[in-house]
Amino acid sequence: MRAVLLPIAYLLALLPTPSWAYRDYFTIEQKAQLAKVQTVLVDAMALTDKGAIEAGPIADLASRRLGELGYTMVQDRAKPHDAVFKVKCEQRKTWEGTTAAGGDADLPDAPSRLWKGPACQMTYLLGELKVRWQREVRTGFDDAVVAAQATKAGEPGAYAIGKLQEELEKYEFPLLLTAEWGQPERLLTLLDSADTTQARKVKIFSLLGEMQADEALPRLKQALQDRDLAKQALSAMGNLGREGIPLLIEIMTTSQDLEVQTAAAKGLGQLGGLHGDASVVLPLLAKLKDPKTDWFVLTEVAWALGKIPDKRSIQPLYDLDKKLQALHDPGNIPLKKLKEAVFWSIKQCDTWDQFS
Known part of the structure; x- marks a missing residue:
């Protein structure tokens, strides 16, 4: 019977778990911090092949959508805050990795190792702790240059970032974060x-x-x-x-x-x-x-x-x-x-x- 149970236990360990299962890794004090998160700092970046561009519209979008859940939003690092929501949008995604297995690594909206096209990667910080919660939205095209030329949209980088903003507008990251924080x-x-x-x-x-x-x-x-x-x-x-x-x-x-x-x-x-x-x-x-x-x-x-x-x-x-x-x-x-x-x-x- 022991020989039967061990493989089953091994398989169960490989099953994907919801992102808030990560809360089991937090200390009691950290869980209490998450439950009391009220003021959130938005840290946004927008990168194209030509370098960084103005990320204000992305930060404003994230602030507005999280604000719908009643959070107090700030964009000035000097102001007191309980957590930092980080969103990096790129014309060509830079792989930052996911967890090795389980959780985010198995979710359809987890950062993809294979995707090299336009994407916004999201995570958050609790104090100095970078947690394992990661999400990603992508455009419907993997080459911004080709897509911009096909639609006569002008500069590919700006076009890609604009399309990513549209995806962020639809993606329910505010709900997912609120569930993750246990509120x-x-x-x-x-x-x-x-x-x-x-x-x-x-x-x-x-x-x-x-x-x-x-x-x-x-x-x-x-x-x-x-x-x-x-x-x-x-x-x-x-x-x-x-x-x-x-x-x-x-x-x-x-x-x-x-x-x-x-x-x-x-x-x-x-x-x-x-x-x-x-x-x-x-x-x-x-x-x-x-x-x-x-x-x-x-x-x-x-x-x-x-x-x-x-x-x-x-x-x-x-x-x-x-x-x-x-x-x-x-x-x-x-x-x-x-x-x-x-x-x-x-x-x-x-x-x-x-x-x-």
């Missing part, structure tokens, strides 16, 4: 703003869930009334405290929306596994045994049961597996996924069968 109250305030778009609300819910911000639970409950936000809110609730379990059970069993049922079942699996709470097992089993349960919902229910291994789940899972094995339809993708979920959960619950 959910700022995200919740922005969530309630009339100017916040639906797409941005979805991103905020995702971050609140990944932050495991229990204080967001009341707001997530409100979001369940919004069809466009309900699924994301349920997903976020799956990462919070066990207080959300009764509500998720109610939603899974009463909602007529299949996507909402599916999200609720997934949330129950996450919460049950996270807190070791077996109270989710019986409601999930009831859904598993209900012949009216849609296959997509049933698949998520099966996955959820595997996250909370319980002897009560073994026989119902075997019974369902027997029924599924009698169905032969190679082109049926939902059936294939359901079979995979049931098989995996049986292996999680019936461990005696594996090692006997």
Whole structure:
């Protein structure tokens, strides 16, 4: 059994983690500093093939967007500040490296070792400490000279920096930084703003869930009334405290929306596994045994049961597996996924069968 567990542990160590998982590397004092960050100094650079150009517009953009989260922004190093947000935009990116593995190195918006075209690299300083949080935005072209000539845009360097500013305007670095610093109250305030778009609300819910911000639970409950936000809110609730379990059970069993049922079942699996709470097992089993349960919902229910291994789940899972094995339809993708979920959960619950 030891020989089986060691490779699994090794593989788990290679899985990517959210950027705020880096907070585990901070001391208690540093975490407290991050949670209290209020005044942020913006340190911006703009570099072209001909040298440095005015970076004021980039600094102003970063200041305005971070200011939307309620931060006090400064651009004068002589003024007191709690953290430094650094953004370097270049016509031809200079590689500054990422972490060796995990975290930023595995994220799609991490600095790319291969990209040599226009890019803005972002990080921050806490005191003199340069942390491992790194992000990057890029243009849709890798050669500014060719792109500028094709659009008759004039000087390639200025054109590249201008396009990078457009990318910075769209990229949600203010939300990511706020999550990284562990300040959910700022995200919740922005969530309630009339100017916040639906797409941005979805991103905020995702971050609140990944932050495991229990204080967001009341707001997530409100979001369940919004069809466009309900699924994301349920997903976020799956990462919070066990207080959300009764509500998720109610939603899974009463909602007529299949996507909402599916999200609720997934949330129950996450919460049950996270807190070791077996109270989710019986409601999930009831859904598993209900012949009216849609296959997509049933698949998520099966996955959820595997996250909370319980002897009560073994026989119902075997019974369902027997029924599924009698169905032969190679082109049926939902059936294939359901079979995979049931098989995996049986292996999680019936461990005696594996090692006997």
